Amino acid sequence: MRWRGRRGSENVEDRRSSRGPAMAGGGSILGILFIMLLVWLLGGDPLAILRGLPQQQAGGGGGMPAQINPEDDQRAQFVSVVLADTEDVWGEQFQQIGKRYQDPTLVLFRDAVQSACGFQQAATGPFYCPLDQKVYIDLSFFDEMENNLGAEGDFAQAYVIAHEVGHHVQNLLGISEVVHRQRTRAGKEEANELSVRQELQADFLAGVWAHHAQQNWNILEEGDIEEALNAATAIGDDRLQMESRGYVVPESFTHGSSKQRARWFYKGLKTGDMDQGDTFSIPYDQL
Known part of the structure; x- marks a missing residue:
């Protein structure tokens, strides 16, 4: 198909770099926060939870880069x-x-x-x-x-x-x-x-x-x-x-x-x- 050299549409919304509010590993942001709170209450380091997540999972609700x-x-x-x-x-x-x-x-x-x-x-x-x-x-x-x-x-x-x-x-x-x-x-x-x-x-x-x-x-x-x-x-x-x-x-x-x-x-x-x-x-x- 000949398609190169023609205009592209301005009506494309690119969400490929966002995985949304859910963590890629299956857990929600609220779930991660709950676990961090539980670790803190038990005397542990809650930041260790974030450090243990894959980089892609540590984003906020606005979407995770991919x-x-x-x-x-x-x-x-x-x-x-x-x-x-x-x-x-x-x-x-x-x-x-x-x-x-x-x-x-x-x-x-x-x-x-x-x-x-x-x-x-x-x-x-x-x-x-x-x-x-x-x-x-x-x-x-x-x-x-x-x-x-x-x-x-x-x-x-x-x-x-x-x-x-x-x-x-x-x-x-x-x-x-x-x-x-x-x-x-x-x-x-x-x-x-x-x-x-x-x-x-x-x-x-x-x-x-x-x-x-x-x-x-x-x-x-x-x-x-x-x-x-x-x-x-x-x-x-x-x-x-x-x-x-x-x-x-x-x-x-x-x-x-x-x-x-x-x-x-x-x-x-x-x-x-x-x-x-x-x-x-x-x-x-x-x-």
């Missing part, structure tokens, strides 16, 4: 450029339908993060929180994609970012709120189907972004489309269930099958037309 390797910094620059591309593309698309696009913030974090949607571990994967209109991503997820899912390449990573921004587009258009209300009244299987429809539409919107980014900046290199389709396939519910359980339960799908995810991304990529991404009016077995 090492950021150069590869992570390059990925952060890449993420910033892709986010800027989504801002430009969706700004243009919203203008064409008489609306104003509001840029989301993208939060880079490590290990765990606090969002308006609650506390999340990195194992959750990238996610979008509609309550604060922020995309959250731990860059180590890209390692997970390459090493464990077989989804390599920078355009595969761009697809993941564009998918989460697709959820932001859904939020701005009021789609997310409608789906949320419907899911709260639905049974489990119907709620899962609504979730699949919403996720597949986000895949489609990621494709729409790629279509217009290619028109605007000629971003695609040989093999890029295959990278994105491979990534969409790798994170299909059927493939993930087969790898983790050894069998597939379609009724429990929440994101769509590998074939569905690749199909909807490709449709967005080929058409670039937001109007062709209605995944909610199609019969479920025809998605």
Whole structure:
């Protein structure tokens, strides 16, 4: 993917150097203070507790510094450029339908993060929180994609970012709120189907972004489309269930099958037309 030399977004919030109020070793700050008080009451040296902690743990509630390797910094620059591309593309698309696009913030974090949607571990994967209109991503997820899912390449990573921004587009258009209300009244299987429809539409919107980014900046290199389709396939519910359980339960799908995810991304990529991404009016077995 051609991404160097273009502007990066100003809407990136970098929390990678902060591990938050919890100690990396699992104990809270209040817990450490309690132990220090207990040691003092017993006649010991409470500062010995701090001296015994790893350097990373001795910080205050504002967050503990963590090492950021150069590869992570390059990925952060890449993420910033892709986010800027989504801002430009969706700004243009919203203008064409008489609306104003509001840029989301993208939060880079490590290990765990606090969002308006609650506390999340990195194992959750990238996610979008509609309550604060922020995309959250731990860059180590890209390692997970390459090493464990077989989804390599920078355009595969761009697809993941564009998918989460697709959820932001859904939020701005009021789609997310409608789906949320419907899911709260639905049974489990119907709620899962609504979730699949919403996720597949986000895949489609990621494709729409790629279509217009290619028109605007000629971003695609040989093999890029295959990278994105491979990534969409790798994170299909059927493939993930087969790898983790050894069998597939379609009724429990929440994101769509590998074939569905690749199909909807490709449709967005080929058409670039937001109007062709209605995944909610199609019969479920025809998605």
